[in-house]
Amino acid sequence: MGSDTETEKKKAPVALAPIAKPLAGKKLCKRTLKLVRRASDAKCLKRGVKEVVKSIRRGNKGSLCKMLVTMEQLCASLQSAKSKSLCVIAGNISPIDVITHVPILCEEANIPYIYVPSKEDLATAGTTKRPTCCVLVLTKPTKGEISEEVKEKLKSDYDQVVTEVAEATSAMF
Secondary structure: OOOHHHHHHOOOOOOOOOOOOOEOOHHHHHHHHHHHHHHHHOOOEEEOHHHHHHHHHHHHOOOOOOOOOOHHHHHHHHHHHOOOEEEEEEOOOOOHHHOOOHHHHHHHOOOOEEEEOOHHHHHHHOOOOOOOOEEEEEOOOOOOOOOHHHHHHHHHHHHHHHHHHHHHHHHHO
16 A cells, blocks of 8 residues: 555554663653763763673772761762763663663662663664664763863753653652
8 A cells, every 4th residue: 555665664663671661751762862872972872781781880899998987978978979870771672681680780880770662773872783782871981081062061961861860760669
């Protein structure tokens, strides 16, 4: 009945994993992928499960290595040790065992995370051709420096997305 172009425009429904919670809505998904694109352009992005897990583990190491005396000092050090990163995980991963440990690591390291419906869209936003399971958005690059203007745009997008992710997560519980 229809031409090939009509069938190409219609996307097949995505089979989401049962653990894909909190899942980004349409608006939040668009903002999140925009943030991933901006982070990729600024070289502030870790792609793939192996890189993400390594970054989460290394970023958490050594944050509280000295003895603390009072509870106020402990709270202050925890707030300063919070990493400025966001984990974005694809919801249509098969087998699911590949990423089941990533949300747990994020919770332990106090890193917000959100699921997006498609690994293909996540890869496109991360400027890679290969479908990507997860990415870690950093607010500053691991090597080198970025301009103040790019840093400011990245920070404002990051703050906006993290606020919405926190709202989505709190609505879940």
